[in-house]
Every structure is written in C-alpha cells, then in structure tokens.
Amino acid sequence: MPLTRKNARMTTPDSADAVTELLLAHVDRATTGPLDDPAVVAAVVGVERLVVATGSTDAHVLRDALAGRPVAGADAGHVADLVAEARGHVAAGLIRRDSGQSVDAGVVNPASGGYEITTDANLLRAAVRAAQGSIDAMPYYGARYGARGSRFATTDSAWLISLARLGSDRAIHQVEWLARVLAARGMPSWLLEIHLDALVAEVRAVAGEDAVGSLPAAALALAAVRRRHVDDDLLRAADDWADEALGDALPVPRAGALMAAAVADLRAGVTRDDSSLVDWLTDPARVPETVVTALLAVRQRILDQAL
Template identity: 60%
Template sequence: MTDATSADDARQLLLVHTDRALTGGIEDPAVLAAVVGIERLVVATGSTDAATLRAAVEGRLALTGEQPAQEPGKAHGEGHGARVAELVAEAERHVVAGLLRRSTGQSIDAAVVNPEAGAYPVTTDATLVRAAVRAAQRSIDAMPYYGVRYGERGARFASSDSAWLVSLAPLEEGQAVRQVAWLSRVLAGRGMPSWLMELHLDELVAQVREAVDDAAVGALPAAAASLTVARRRHVDDDLIDRADTWAREAAGDGLPVPRTGALVAAASADVLLGVTADDHVLFDWLTDRERVGAEVAAAIHDVRDRVRSHAT
C-alpha cells in the first residue's frame, strides 16, 4: 500500500463515518480513529449534519470559508477553514496509523485516539467515544488555560484521557475513585489542579447521560464527588469564586488567563490535601515575568496568600 493509497483509504473511511450512525463496540483501530476524527470535527464546526461534515472532510469548508451553524458555548474559532483543515489532516494521519494497526493485527489502545498517549485502554464503544471527545473539547473551551498553556497537544491528550475515564464507568465505585485520584495527582503535578478534573468529570457525565442514559455513567459521579468532597475540606466553592474575583479586581485584563484566581485557589487546595508537594508548576507559569508584569505577579501572589489565610 502506497502513501497515496493509504491517505485515500483514510479519507474514504472518514467519509463513511460522517453520518455518525455507528453504535456498539469497535474492534478495528482505523474505524475508532475515524470516529474520533469526525467527532472532533463535530465540535469544531458546531454541526452534526452529515453533509456539513462531508464538506469538511472533502476540504470544501476550508476552501470556501463556509461558516456552519455553531452551537452555544463554543470558543477559539470553531468553523474557521484553517482549523477545520488542520483537524481533517490530523484525522487522516490517525486513520492511516489505524490502518497500519489493522494490517498488522494490533489491538486498540489510547494511541489510536492520540498517538502520543501510550498503550493504555480506552473505551471502544462508538457512542461513548463520541461523548468522551465532546466532553474533552467542552472542558477545554470552558477553561482557556488549557489552550494557552498546552495547545493542540493538550487537546489530543484531553481526548485520550477522556476516553480512558469513560471506560472506568462500569467499575466498582472504589476502584473508579482510586483510578481517578491517581490521574488527578499526575495531572496536578503537571500544572492542572484536581479541580479541573472535577469540572471535566461533570461534563463527561453530562455528555454520557445525554448520549446514552443515566445508568451508563456508572461510577463516574462517585469519582467526581470524591474529588469535590476532598477539595471542599480546605477550599470550598465560595473561596474558589472569591479568589477569582480578587484576581480580576487586582489585575483585570492583565491576568495571564481567565480564571487565574480560581486556578490559584484550586492549586492551593491540592497542596493542603497533599495531592502535590507545592504549587510551583502552575504558580511559576502564571507569574512568569515574560508573561505578566511585576504588579500583576504581585497581585497573583497576594491572591494566593489570601486563599491560604481563608482556607480551612
């Protein structure tokens, strides 16, 4: 199979799945890659219409600059031709990799969703895969910090992590809680406070309920609640909101990202809980003098001090 043939086969497989009609378990890694690629286009275009998605895959949206209908709450340029073209190119690459896996008999793992992710298990249920991808992107849209700091690589990891998280739903609650706590600790050490996992799990639960039913969420609400209960022992929701207000009042448009104060408070909660030894990975990024001026950096330091003084 030549490179050109592989690319053509990948595009044809993407086109087959623009109707989003596939349900049930997926055994073919190329098909899973296609389902993920199409769902990322759904989020980017704001449309579930098969004709719109076909136009995106075929390059007609990118070339003509069409602006498809956009769902409420979307951010950072969904529907723009360049963004759509990038996602189509990425989807084709992932499907080509999936076709190679198919030809060599390799099984499905997270690398099918995100080649950088590694070989851990993810859900192979088509409906749940779509819900996981939507939840990942909605979480990113709701928190601009992700995009500013982690870029497109972060978006890919959000999808693979989300596809793993949804696979925890059938577990016994204690198992799911432990697995989520482990991932939360890993991500907190990389600058993503556990509060962000709370928010993402809430979105994931909402997407699964909408796509399937209440029973399908399984242990996920309990896992989310475990993080929330732990965090609230030191930093409750009101303190998260107050920290955000303090930061906006002190620095306004000078803040490095929206919700800086909330992120500072959430990172402080992780330190107080012992999830992380300190908050330097997040805090150093927020106060980097190449990113903010001295006055804004001082204001963020003050917010952290106020949070610590109000924490229980």
C-alpha cells in the same frame, strides 16, 4: 451498524483515498456498538472533534470541513489542523489494522503509551465532546498545553469512561491517581472534577443512567476533598479578586480559581506545592512584573482563607 474488521473494506494503508473514504464514511455518525478496527476508531474520533469545532452534526457541514471548504462560525485554521490530525491518525490506524494491532489510546494519541479506552462508538463520541467542551470552557488548557493537551484530554476522557463499570472504591482510586498525575503537571484536581461532571452528562445523554456507573461517585470524591480546603465560595472569591486586580491583564481567564484549586491540592496533599501552576501564571517571560505582583497577592489571600 457496528463496523468490525470482518465487514470493513480492505484498503491500502498509505492511500490518501482510503483515508478520505473512511472519514467520509463516518460523517453521518451512524456507527454504533463496539469497535475493534483502529482505523474506524480514529475516524470516529476525528469526525467528532470536527463536530465540536464546527458546532454542527450535519453531515454536509462535516464533509465541507473535511474537504477544506469554509464552515460558517468555525475557526478555519483550527478546523484545518483537526482535519490534518484526523487524516494522520486514520492513516496510522490503517497500518494498525493490517498488522492486527488492537485498539488503545495510541490510535488517536501516539504519545499516550497505549492505555485502555472505551471502544463503544457512542461512548467514544461522548468522551470527545466532554473533553473538547472542557477545553473550550477553560482557555488555560489551550494556552499552556496546546494541541497535545487536546489529544490527551480526549484519550483520558475515553479511559475514564472505561472506569464506569468498576466498583466505586476502585473507580475513585483510579481517578485520584490521575488527579495526582495531572495536578503535578499544572492541572489542579478541580479541572478533573469539572471534566468528570461534563463526561457524566454526555454519557447520560447517549446511554442512560446505568452507563455512568461509578463516575458520579468519583467526581463527588474529588469535590469533597477539594471543598474541605477550598469551597465553592472561595473559588468564586478568588476569581473576583483576580479580576478586580487585573481585569483584561489576566494571563488566562479564571486564573484566580485555578490558583485556589491548586492551593486545595496543596493543602490536601495531592501535590507537594502549587508551583507548577503558579510558576506558569507568573512567568516573567510572559507577563509583566505588575501582573506577577498582583497574582501573588491574590494567591496569598487564598492561602489566608483556605483551610
């Protein structure tokens, strides 16, 4: 049941009731097809983020979350933050709707600058799940980038889906560009590689093999570059070395693999150095000197093994 401006109910942009109504209208997650209403895009994304946070697709559970009622097994504070954010985005989307603005990343990530994202409802949900799943699997994201990182993960994911229709060479070029941007900000290309794998799995599940297009080739291209310098065995070894050295004192889980991935980017010329990641992990304002020393020793072992 595609929902466009033609059949969307007119609402008052600053009405709290209108925001609530639109979010509740999408808890059944039944809307499909292309979306051209910014408020509906914001509602679809907001509800899907609650799906991930609550671990449920049940409309009753999602209504409870939106109403501020407790949801078993979910972090109440995190859910409340997501609801508040979703309400803000839907309210802004209603204003966009009334002014005739088109859909772009700014609908759900005002800091994005407004790049293209997929507007297919099912693919948009897949993008949200892949993004939030990747963030949950790697606590480094939340520890370093917080809610801002989560918003960018969602819109980057929705942009990546738009690359699927490109030829492999063009898609790989675009993904490599994003990898360079993110690596310079402390997110090694390995993290994008993992995210692309998750995105491909989510898209396949909802739209089939044809919909993933060039995304698997882009993920393989990133992996091939990384493995020329740091293979999967070295990633695992780096994690083992860090765990053995620090155990529960690690600044974040998988710190060893993160440093190995940053070294891979350094050796491949994706970045000029690995300081954006290493400086954060070893910041003496956050971790004691013993942790700094141990992490730098692990980094040296990685450098000695990397090609």
